[in-house]
Amino acid sequence: RAAGSARAVPMAAANLIEEAISVGAPAYNAGEIGLCAEIYAATASQLLESCRQELDAQVALQLEVTLQACNSAQKPLANEIAWSFRRAFDAQLERERLGRAGRGLPEVAEVVAQAISEGAPAYNRGDVVGCVRIYTATAQALLERGDLDSARRAGLASALRQAEASREAGAGARALRRALDALVGGPAGDSGMLLQAAVGKASRGGALIHDFVRNTGLDVRAGAVNDTVMGGRSRSRVGPSEQGLLFEGEVTRQGGGGFASVRFQALDAGALQRALAGGEGVAFTVRLVEGCQAWKFQLHEGYDSTSWQADFVASAAGAEQRVPFARLLPSWRGRMRGPAGLTPTALQNISSFGFMLSFLSDDGQRNASFQDGPFALRVLCVEVY
Structure with missing residues (x-):
């Protein structure tokens, strides 16, 4: 034609x-x-x-x-x-x-x-x-x-x-x-x-949670949570960069640990919950700068409470990833707490979201793709679809 x-x-x-x-x-x-x-x-x-x-x-x-x-x-x-x-x-x-x-x-x-x-x-x-x-x-x-x-x-x-x-x-x-x-x-x-x-x-379309390039969307506070809380030796830091937010550090199994994570606490948890309630899942764009490709996306009900998580493979291309709520698995301290699928009750308790590099996969099993060593992940945008 x-x-x-x-x-x-x-x-x-x-x-x-x-x-x-x-x-x-x-x-x-x-x-x-x-x-x-x-x-x-x-x-x-x-x-x-x-x-x-x-x-x-x-x-x-x-x-x-x-x-x-x-x-x-x-x-x-x-x-x-x-x-x-x-x-x-x-x-x-x-x-x-x-x-x-x-x-x-x-x-x-x-x-x-x-x-x-x-x-x-x-x-x-x-x-x-x-x-x-x-x-x-x-x-x-x-x-x-x-x-x-x-x-x-x-x-x-x-x-x-x-x-x-x-x-x-x-x-x-x-x-x-x-x-x-x-x-x-x-x-x-x-x-x-x-x-x-x-x-x-x-x-x-869905709702924007936060655009880390333009610094728009919901107000969030970023913080690193590493395996040092359980005696591990991984270390990480998070901070702004010219192209989004950069989460970097070094992850290791030494000392009994094996994970590093970044959490974004919503200053208005209700606004985050309302945004999530209007969609079918979370879409995010991240770009792997260095290190292990095996990551998890997480929604957290609160500190030391249930986390809802799903594995994904990060790439240097920075392609958008989509995680439907139905795929999220409930976990607490690395142990599964039920079947997949974010429940309405749990959604009402979500107060933060984030990304984790861990030797455990989303179902609590050992992740064969996990790699020790330096890592860096650039977070560009998180939204609801």
């Missing part, structure tokens, strides 16, 4: 999308997040070039905004890019299957909801410029439509001028958000209820 073909072929967009997902999804699941994002970006460009007449206006807008983000100075993480494209692809496939009839939500409300579902998380993680870019593209696209009355068009145009003239990106983002809210009646009333429903439908 020629990328530049101008001939309209029925369902060509769906075919391109399904082909992209058939290649991109396996790449993502294999840890090749960057490759998946590249595949989806190439497909998005091809869709906009050769199949635009088939695309829903909202889908086309999201593809354009995500492609712009790929080329911006504040380029999002590959995982964010991949999921933004995937949400747009899924939305287009759904629209082609079901048609516009019966969707139940006004088109303008859905466009606004999609913008907010992308812009608000960007704003909250500190990417205010990215938020402004999303809201600006949405406002400009809405002004090109013919179904807005003069008052709403004037409100959008005024917000765009204010955002362009503002010296502070946050002020521009807030002005544009108010204008978008006004299109659907704001947070109250029937239109506001439609907007809230649309946002709920459009938002499929």
